[in-house]
Amino acid sequence: MRFTSIVAAALAVVPSALAANFAVNVGQGNTFAFNPTSITGAVAGDTITFTFMSRNHSATTTTFTTPCPPPAGGVPGGFDTGFLSATGTTQPQAVVTLASGNTQWVACRQAGGAHCRMGMTFAVNPTAEQTYEQFLANARG
Ligand SMILES: *[C@@H]1O[C@H](CO)[C@@H](O)[C@H](O)[C@H]1NC(C)=O
Numbered sequence: 001m002r003f004t005s006i007v008a009a010a011l012a013v014v015p016s017a018l019a020a021n022f023a024v025n026v027g028q029g030n031t032f033a034f035n036p037t038s039i040t041g042a043v044a045g046d047t048i049t050f051t052f053m054s055r056n057h058s059a060t061t062t063t064f065t066t067p068c069p070p071p072a073g074g075v076p077g078g079f080d081t082g083f084l085s086a087t088g089t090t091q092p093q094a095v096v097t098l099a100s101g102n103t104q105w106v107a108c109r110q111a112g113g114a115h116c117r118m119g120m121t122f123a124v125n126p127t128a129e130q131t132y133e134q135f136l137a138n139a140r141g
């Protein structure tokens with residue numbers, strides 16, 4: 001009887017175990033940065049939870065070669081959290097569900113790209129050919 005209960009409990013968690021969530025902090029410690037700066041192994045259906053910890057930022061998809069500023073709404077097939085502002089003890093969150101495991105380049109589009117040019121960038125599934133480090137260098141111009 002006890003064993004049966006354990007099996008039933010294990011089966012119940014299977015659906016949620018299929019999708020991973022990646023937690024990403026935005027503006028942690030009042031910095032112009034995403035933490036971590038990249039994630040790998042993300043697949044369709046996975047989620048990214050962005051927690052906006054200071055100031056007023058966005059997480060917006062952009063291009064590898066010309067990151068700053070990211071376009072409003074993000075690139076086609078991408079995403080844009082819109083501007084989210086941390087006030088006092090409130091740290092808003094945005095949850096993005098990935099439509100694919102494709103590589104995506106992300107930056108903050110605040111202040112006409114000024115935060116982006118300071119290096120406020122993030123990558124989903126960067127590759128050996130297109131690395132996060134090169135994307136960051138492109139953003140800093
Ligand atoms: C956040 O930034 C956007 C874009 O600059 C601005 O329109 C909005 O008013 C700001 N929000 C707050 C709460 O300051």
Ligand SMILES: [Cu+2]
Nearest residue numbers: 057108110115
């Ligand atoms: Cu910003």
